[in-house]
Amino acid sequence: MPMSLENDPGRQSSSQKQKLLVVSAESSGDLHAADVIRTLKTRHPSIEIDALGGGHLEAAGARLIAHVKELSVMGLSEVLWALPRILRVRKKVVKAIDENQYTCALLVDAPDFNFRLFKTLKKAKVPIVYYIPPKLWASRASRLKILKKYVSTVCTIFPFEKSWYEERGMQVEYVGHPVAEQTSDLAVDRKTLAPDDRKVLALLPGSRPHEIKRLLPFLLALVKSLKAKSLPLDFIVPRANSVDRQLFQPLESLNVTIEEERTLKSL
Incomplete structure (x- = not known):
């Protein structure tokens, strides 16, 4: 967990109840931020947490001010179509x-959404901790x-990012990759997925409804084609909690197993 969240960077005195804002504008960020919040609430049970997020953050104890599924878009055309909805979420x-x-404020990934909150947070004198900062070392370094103007601390997930940001004058904390932590004690009993004499194929259409709708015809054709060959093969598809299960009904009709929020286990 980012230690910067425990160092009380805010303006409140120790006698006042601490209140954290978490902004996770993507389903993956909802999952990663929930791990942080669970640890934080274990150490500081009285802390209050508001969040833009999903089911994982809510289950971890956050009060949702908006749901991440309202921001599930991909590509320019979808962004334009969903712009009024995105602006409503930002307004909330x-x-x-x-x-x-x-x-x-703990901002998680999603720079296109989070950067637009910087000025509002600074005006309100809320320190910003950026968890999973943008990959500026790869693109858009400008x-x-x-980031330096508004963010108090960046919490990086790759070791080399720490020195990269430090060399450019930022306060940095390396916290490790959340997927590595989530899989460190992940024990999968393969027999629960398929018998030893069968293979398992994971279908990964993503967590955005429009993306899934576009990919669904291809996935259906693939499953039907492979089933027609009578191969010793079973199929599973993970479903993010931001996606209506009904979207996967055509796959379920072909006996594809729907794994609820278990992408890593599916792999």
Whole structure:
């Protein structure tokens, strides 16, 4: 867990109840942020947490101010189509910032959404911890100037990122990759997926409804084609909690197993 969240970077005194804002605009971020929140609440049971997120953050104890499924879009055309909805979600987050005295804001990945909150958070004097910062070492390095201006601490998931950001004058904490932590004690009993004499093929259409709808005809054709060959093969597909299970009904009709929020186990 980012230690910067425990160092009380906010403006409140120790006698006041601490309140954290978490902004996770993607389903993967919802999962990763929930791990952080569970650990934080174990150490600080009285902390209050508001979040833009999904089922994982809610289950971890956060109060949702907006649901991440409202932001599930992919590609320019979908963004334009969903722009009013995206702006409504942003308005909810801004309203929460204006109406609450947050000790700190934990922004998770999703720079295109999160960067637009920087000025609002600074105006409200809310310190920003950026968990899984943008990969500026790979592209759009010009955004570093903006990040340095508004962000108190970046929490990186790759070891080399720590020195990269430090060399450019930022306060950095290396916290490790969340997927590595999630799989470190993941024991999969393969026999629960398929008998020893059969193979398992995982279908991974993503967590965005429109993306799944586009890929579904190809997945159906693939499953039908392979089943027609009478291969010793079973199929599974993980479903993010931001996706309506009904979308996978055509696959279920072909006896494809739906794994609820278990992408890593499916692999």
